[in-house]
Amino acid sequence: MHLLDLLSPARVSAGVHATSKKRLLESLARLLTDNQDGALEAAVFDSLCARERLGSTALGHGVAIPHGRTAGLAAATGAFIRLAEPIDFGAPDGQPVDLVFALAVPEHFTHQHLLLLSQLAEMFGDAAFRERLRAAKDSTALYRLLSDWQSAHAA
Numbered sequence: 545m546h547l548l549d550l551l552s553p554a555r556v557s558a559g560v561h562a563t564s565k566k567r568l569l570e571s572l573a574r575l576l577t578d579n580q581d582g583a584l585e586a587a588v589f590d591s592l593c594a595r596e597r598l599g600s601t602a603l604g605h606g607v608a609i610p611h612g613r614t615a616g617l618a619a620a621t622g623a624f625i626r627l628a629e630p631i632d633f634g635a636p637d638g639q640p641v642d643l644v645f646a647l648a649v650p651e652h653f654t655h656q657h658l659l660l661l662s663q664l665a666e667m668f669g670d671a672a673f674r675e676r677l678r679a680a681k682d683s684t685a686l687y688r689l690l691s692d693w694q695s696a697h698a699a
């Protein structure tokens with residue numbers, strides 16, 4: 545499973561406004577469930593919050609990867625947003641977060657979940673790639689960058 549298998553252009557957004565980590569997680573839960581099922585959206589939100597209570601999912605360098613396993617979720621989904629203004633996410637380097645890739649996976653996706661997180665850590669470990677994401681003019685350009693990265697690293 546590759547990251548782009550989880551992502552659709554509708555779940556990639558530039559210039560998102562969030563006033564807090566909680567509001568950001570609410571927005572991500574809505575995106576991850578395609579704003580279609582209120583009960584599932586609440587379950588995804590709860591799983592994202594539960595994971596954050598274990599420790600921040602911020603990697604540093606302005607990047608966070610909120611994620612959670614959710615009962616009732618049929619397939620893994622992902623969403624990527626670039627915030628209009630960075631917010632505090634409790635990052636180990638103290639930097640606020642502006643690049644966020646969220647994952648929601650079915651409860652039984654233990655191994656796949658770890659593989660996806662590994663791909664994300666590799667992607668966001670590239671400083672030049674992070675800067676290209678920050679410089680992208682809109683959501684379409686962000687999606688293209690994510691697609692190009694995936695294509696270049698698929699093997």
